[in-house]
Amino acid sequence: MAVKRYDNRLGIKGWLWAGKYPLERYFYSLQRLTGLGILLFLLLHLVETSYRIYGKGPWEATMAFFDTPLFLSLEYVVFAALIFHGLNGLRLILEEMGYLLGKPGRPVFPYVSSRQRQRPVIWVIGLTIVGLLLITAWDMFLA
């Protein structure tokens, strides 16, 4: 008789929910979420701009439909996703090629991991993103 097992695989929740893990783990989830969001935006953007082929009337109606505070706010979210995904993506490319992480050494307690060694880069990226978002918010909503 086959013995019953309980499947304890976390599934989608496991990659999405960063729980008690440090900031880098949240960056990981956000990188993937923003990636999916940008892909979705790209598809919608293609549909939206394709209205141009139906002539001036439908195109202007589409433009008027999107010219509302709601869509302006969504545009801001897309922009935020783009800068996060781009800047964090650069960090990931460098780190996946073994840079910024430090070198292997003798593990002496308390251990300092490569994740901890690259933490300053996370702060630089985080602050740059916040700065860019503030400037853009001022430009889009207040200027």
Next chain:
Amino acid sequence: MASDIRVRVFRFNPEEKAEPRFDLFSVPYSKGMTILDCLIYIKEHLDSTLAFRSSCRMGICGSCGVMVNGFPHLACHTQVSELGTDRLELRPLANYDVIKDLVVDLTPLFNKHKMVKPYLISPQLTADHVREFAQTPLELERYLQFSYCVKCGLCIAACPTCATDKQFLGPQALAQVFRYNMDSRDVGSKDRIQVIDQPHGLWRCHLAGACSDVCPKGVDPALAIQLLKRSVVGSWLGLTKRNVPRLVEEQEKQAPADAPKAPPLSV
């Protein structure tokens, strides 16, 4: 810390109900108490049917991994006081099949470990080979850190790719690929790269870094995997230096006549 701690434990018995449940226990706290001490207290005084795995009680055998308040820990290596709470929730390690209560099936971990050929591959290693390989301290440091792995599997419980991809080789096995590929005594890197350069292999790691955060031995699998990616790309471009194993006796032949010799073997 309160005098008693409340421990909520995941229970699953394949012979009873198919669905798991949680049991609540009150355990008297004592200074220096570990999670494993709590489990042993429960088993000895409150419920002898509780199943968990342990052996060395000193962070060496790697068998006592559990999720403590949502984070993978070695039960014998984690004191209750370091968690900053008197309420504990103990669950079996995530991303494995549960056999009973807190005991998970680590077979996939060991199978993947075996798949990547975790041993020295060298034509100089033969049954009648009796002399040592020469290795400088610098060559040793290229892989030493990664050889401390105790195969506890915590890194797999923490890895978000392992959460969704059952076939992913996982941080433990990939770190061992780097450990052996970097060893100056080994010439088997091509064989191992063949195993990992596939859809569920090396490139599935997207650097969440969680494996390195939970590793109780300072192995830092995330570092090993990223350096492995660099070395695999380097090997595609023909930029990686090959290991050239040197036997001590060969090295001695080339050394000046007055250089100190290795002591004779007393086998």
